[in-house]
Amino acid sequence: MYYAYHNFLEDLKVLKQKVEEKIGIPDAIVCIARGGMTMSHMLGLAWNIRAVYSLNAISYSDTKVQSSLIIENMPCIRKEHKKIIILDEIVDSGVSLSEVVHKLSTNFQHATFYTATIFQKNTAKIKADFFIREPNEWVDFFWETDLLEDNK
DSSP: OEEOHHHHHHHHHHHHHHHHHHHOSOSEEEEEETHHHHHHHHHHHHTTOOOEEEEEEEEEOTTSOEEEEEEEOOOOOOTTOOEEEEEEEEESSSHHHHHHHHHHHHHOTTSEEEEEEEEEOTTSSSOOSBOOBOOSSOOEEHHHHTTGGGGO
16 A cells, blocks of 8 residues: 555644644654654654654565564663653554663653554554554555655
8 A cells, every 4th residue: 555645744743633632742752763754853843842863673674574673773862851752654563662662661761652653553562652544454655665666
């Protein structure tokens, strides 16, 4: 399934509203690269948050098959950041998000972490605190495909 920018923009507006209604505006954002980067950039601007951290949680190979989980580039979250939203585009198995939440919560006990995603599979081992859609097939995001189409 192709997920276009106009769908992303509308879903991000809804996600933003859900977060604000439940927890207010976060103090900081942690994006899971690469999928959460586009979300964190736009929400960081919308919420006027400059404390945007990123980390890598790599669990898919180029063949769309889950491989071993690698987490790299753990951020150093400042003490004044108490309410932090972790952003990723999709929760598939939930393994990556679960491990990221565990590591961040363990390393930064001064903060409360919330999770937000656009797509949430109902079979995942963890549910994001905030999500919009439940996918029933593989999702090809516009940021994954649109620039590549010129190379075909």
